[in-house]
Amino acid sequence: xxxxxxxxxxxxxxxxxxxxxxxxxxxxxxxxxxxxxxxxxxxxxxxxxxxxxxxxxxxxxxxxxxxxxxxxxxxxxxxxxxxxxxxxxxxxxxxxxxxxxxxxxxxxxxxxxxxxxxxxxxxxxxxxxxxxxxxxxxxxxxxxxxxxxxxxxxxxxxxxxxxxxxxxxxxxxxxxxxxxxxxxxxxxxxxxxxxxxx
Amino acid sequence: xxxxxxxxxxxxxxxxxxxxxxxxxxxxxxxxxxxxxxxxxxxxxxxxxxxxxxxxxxxxxxxxxxxxxxxxxxxxxxxxxxxxxxxxxxxxxxxxxxxxxxxxxxxxxxxxxxxxxxxxxxxxxxxxxxxxxxxxxxxxxxxxxxxxxxxxxxxxxxxxxxxxxxxxxxxxxxxxxxxxxxxxxxxxxxxxxxxxxxxxxxxxxxxxxxxxxxxxxxxxxxxxxxxxxxxxxxxxxxxxxxxxxxxxxxxxxxxxxxxxxxxxxxxxxxxxxxxxxxxxxxxxxxxxxxxxxxxxxxxxxxxxxxxxxxxxxxxxxxxxxxxxxxxxxxxxxxxxxxxxxxxxxxxxxxxxxxxxxxxxxxxxxxxxxxxxxxxxxxxxxxxxxxxxxxxxxxxxxxxxxxxxxxxxxxxxxxxxxxxxxxxxxxxxxxxxxxxxxxxxxxxxxxxxxxxxxxxxxxxxxxxxxxxxxxxxxxxxxxxxxxxxxxxxxxxxxxxxxxxxxxxxxxxxxxxxxxxxxxxxxxxxxxxxxxxxxxxxxxxxxxxxxxxxxxxxxxxxxxxxxxxxxxxxxxxxxxxxxxxxxxxxxxxxxxxxxxxxxxxxxxxxxxxxxxxxxxxxxxxxxxxxxxxxxxxxxxxxxxxxxxxxxxxxxxxxxxxxxxxxxxxxxxxxxxxxxxxxxxxxxxx
Ligand code: SF4
Ligand code: FES
Ligand code: FES
Numbered sequence: 117x118x119x120x121x122x123x124x125x126x127x128x129x130x131x132x133x134x135x136x137x138x139x140x141x142x143x144x145x146x147x148x149x150x151x152x153x154x155x156x157x158x159x160x161x162x163x164x165x166x167x168x169x170x171x172x173x174x175x176x177x178x179x180x181x182x183x184x185x186x187x188x189x190x191x192x193x194x195x196x197x198x199x200x201x202x203x204x205x206x207x208x209x210x211x212x213x214x215x216x217x218x219x220x221x222x223x224x225x226x227x228x229x230x231x232x233x234x235x236x237x238x239x240x241x242x243x244x245x246x247x248x249x250x251x252x253x254x255x256x257x258x259x260x261x262x263x264x265x266x267x268x269x270x271x272x273x274x275x276x277x278x279x280x281x282x283x284x285x286x287x288x289x290x291x292x293x294x295x296x297x298x299x300x301x302x303x304x305x306x307x308x309x310x311x312x313x314x
Numbered sequence: 315x316x317x318x319x320x321x322x323x324x325x326x327x328x329x330x331x332x333x334x335x336x337x338x339x340x341x342x343x344x345x346x347x348x349x350x351x352x353x354x355x356x357x358x359x360x361x362x363x364x365x366x367x368x369x370x371x372x373x374x375x376x377x378x379x380x381x382x383x384x385x386x387x388x389x390x391x392x393x394x395x396x397x398x399x400x401x402x403x404x405x406x407x408x409x410x411x412x413x414x415x416x417x418x419x420x421x422x423x424x425x426x427x428x429x430x431x432x433x434x435x436x437x438x439x440x441x442x443x444x445x446x447x448x449x450x451x452x453x454x455x456x457x458x459x460x461x462x463x464x465x466x467x468x469x470x471x472x473x474x475x476x477x478x479x480x481x482x483x484x485x486x487x488x489x490x491x492x493x494x495x496x497x498x499x500x501x502x503x504x505x506x507x508x509x510x511x512x513x514x515x516x517x518x519x520x521x522x523x524x525x526x527x528x529x530x531x532x533x534x535x536x537x538x539x540x541x542x543x544x545x546x547x548x549x550x551x552x553x554x555x556x557x558x559x560x561x562x563x564x565x566x567x568x569x570x571x572x573x574x575x576x577x578x579x580x581x582x583x584x585x586x587x588x589x590x591x592x593x594x595x596x597x598x599x600x601x602x603x604x605x606x607x608x609x610x611x612x613x614x615x616x617x618x619x620x621x622x623x624x625x626x627x628x629x630x631x632x633x634x635x636x637x638x639x640x641x642x643x644x645x646x647x648x649x650x651x652x653x654x655x656x657x658x659x660x661x662x663x664x665x666x667x668x669x670x671x672x673x674x675x676x677x678x679x680x681x682x683x684x685x686x687x688x689x690x691x692x693x694x695x696x697x698x699x700x701x702x703x704x705x706x707x708x709x710x711x712x713x714x715x716x717x718x719x720x721x722x723x724x725x726x727x728x729x730x731x732x733x734x735x736x737x738x739x740x741x742x743x744x745x746x747x748x749x750x751x752x753x754x755x756x757x758x759x760x761x762x763x764x765x766x767x768x769x770x771x772x773x774x775x776x777x778x779x780x781x782x783x784x785x786x787x788x789x790x791x792x793x794x795x796x797x798x799x800x801x802x803x804x805x806x807x808x809x810x811x812x813x814x815x816x817x818x819x820x821x822x823x824x825x826x827x828x829x830x831x832x833x834x835x836x837x838x839x840x841x842x843x844x845x846x847x848x849x850x851x852x853x854x855x856x857x858x859x860x861x862x863x864x865x866x867x868x869x870x871x872x873x874x875x876x877x878x879x880x881x882x883x884x885x886x887x888x889x890x891x892x893x894x895x896x897x898x899x900x901x902x903x904x905x906x907x908x909x910x911x912x913x914x915x916x917x918x919x920x921x922x923x924x925x926x927x928x929x930x931x932x933x934x935x936x937x938x939x940x941x942x943x944x945x946x947x948x949x950x951x952x953x954x955x956x957x958x959x960x961x962x963x964x965x966x967x968x969x970x971x972x973x974x975x976x977x978x979x980x981x982x983x984x985x986x987x988x989x990x991x992x993x994x995x996x997x
Contacts, residue, residue, distance in 0.1 A: 167494070180477030180478070180493075181493055182477055182478050182479065182480040182492075182493040183477060183480065185480065185482060185493065186480045186481060186482060189482040189483045189484070190482075190483065190484045
């Protein structure tokens, strides 16, 4: 975590959402809103948190800065270094790993020319490895920004990165022919039931 | 009250206990790391696992409340295996560097690994290493040893009242650190060393100087403030190596302040270790006979109030009693124990002690501070107030300068004349006091040392009389800053005009001689032309104009009586001998009285104490908080408006021992650099 020169302040939208989160909790328990508010601030600050933000939020919620920092460092979705426009978070936990997350990671590294934890020179991509994204059924999974990209292969991964780079529209979710997490192809169980329904 | 079965034995325990506490009552030892009686429950080390009937897996006994009919097993194979497993996990990342660790020999991890561990581990991968953290000049860190019990973090927040310590990151990357690596800015910080169950937090000044088993341990009483904290003095040979707290629930629970713990290096510095006599304007080493003769010569024919004495803040009761006796033999009773000129009244004991008791804070429901900053005057007591505020939402109102006391206070301003308004019922505080069931008013020396101190004392007394009395409850309290003060008042050591009067008379040439018994908190320039005898342990302000110096024992070097701010009489024990020629104060005075031709009528400590008990009967009542009869005290008068100055301006330099302590100097310096650093980089 390092300082940044500009003074941080909630934008009017951030302030409005922050108030909404605080209002969810009983009076005096505003500290409970620390996680969503950290997230809001991170979004406002191009994806990362600074010491200034930590102290700003501490002040906003009436907490000790240390307590805000504890939360911000405990959860891995808060970043403490600048990140690229697209934060590519490759899941490396067992189900994804068994389904080839290593290949996905290598494809990213090779295509972007960076290592884990690094950002491309153009500031577009940061590459990270994360633990289970909770979408194992569609492994291997990569989270980019607020979206999950699933059922990836090295090829579809590179295609995705290219589209992002060129600012083209991308489709979140499975990158193969599958509806959400339904079986690939057609139903393999409860076929009678499925048949009746459709 | 629930009844449960522990290891086949039925036991009925209080409601609200945890299974761990119940097991202890039943005599079953439960290993633990994160659990601590005086901190909140965290349940994060899992060392306290026990089996509970019908539970599918072992439970953390420290975090499980007792229930009626529970069947607990603490000695089964499952529990043994659970403990071994937890132990093995805890040791995975622990460096096992006991031979170079200061905690060795008094380490919970070491002891419990021996008692409950497997004896070997199966971990072959690399261990983690964590960089040292800066926690200031007192606490040395070796964070690779940390087992993340979070006792230190909970202590900082709950007892010390500072939120700067925390656990960053998670899992095996967890690191305990202060916010931005600042020092731990608390007067209580040293206690984390005792709390840390491993060698992650150890004492920096004591680092690598001794092993616990080589030390002689003497149970004694602290004199750095007026609390009378129970301490253990650990010595090796002639040296005091360290000071640790002892348990006393009514006084210091199990904490001591950083000054109590760390000023001890001052015990071996700037010591007066031989008598001195002024010859041709220069203090010259002398032997005892020469020194005594010099005093006797100078005092020849001295009579009545020609001779006066001032006793210091760390003087023990025996020495003050002997000095009083010596003066009495010259028909003088001009001896004063109030260096700061506090308008304390010795005539009524309830008027100068903490009547509610230190532990009374645990029951109080409203606290009014008058000219007292408990954080710097008695940090351990301040922690009790913090607990009352945090735990029970007690309101603390403050008349005096607004300081950060670590808890929220209602600042009423520093104008003492508010007291008049409260007394007449015109101030909102009057109502708050009236509405409280057990209100406390705590009057500090800052308020009493003003010229209108007597009127403030009277007003505070009247407020207490009107609002703070209940059945079995006296809410009037004086918080002293000097360990000697209550003892001195018990001996009646007050004079008209006080210490200032003595100084004025000395400056005006009206006095033949002045005795200073460890009195260093006064400006002695007035004594330039008066024959001055200094009896004490350190070369500080008191020796500046001394004509004879009689070297005496420091608090660690004598068995003596101290009376704390609540009137509790306690005996300290001699841990080491005084250096060089220095002797215990009362024996010096006894020997001097002999030379002067009126021998004091005792020649043993016991005999002295017997006689002292005639003058001050309370001095024979050991270790109890007395219930004093209420009375009238203070002097009616006008309270001038105007600010109350704090009694202490630097917590780390309140007495001659602390002033020569390197560690205390480091504490002061660390705070100064931090302040400079902050303006330099954060601006
Ligand atoms: S430093 Fe000591 S007390 Fe603090 S969490 Fe680590 S082991 Fe526990
Ligand atoms: S393992 Fe990758 S999403 Fe769960
Ligand atoms: S002592 Fe119970 S979990 Fe640590």
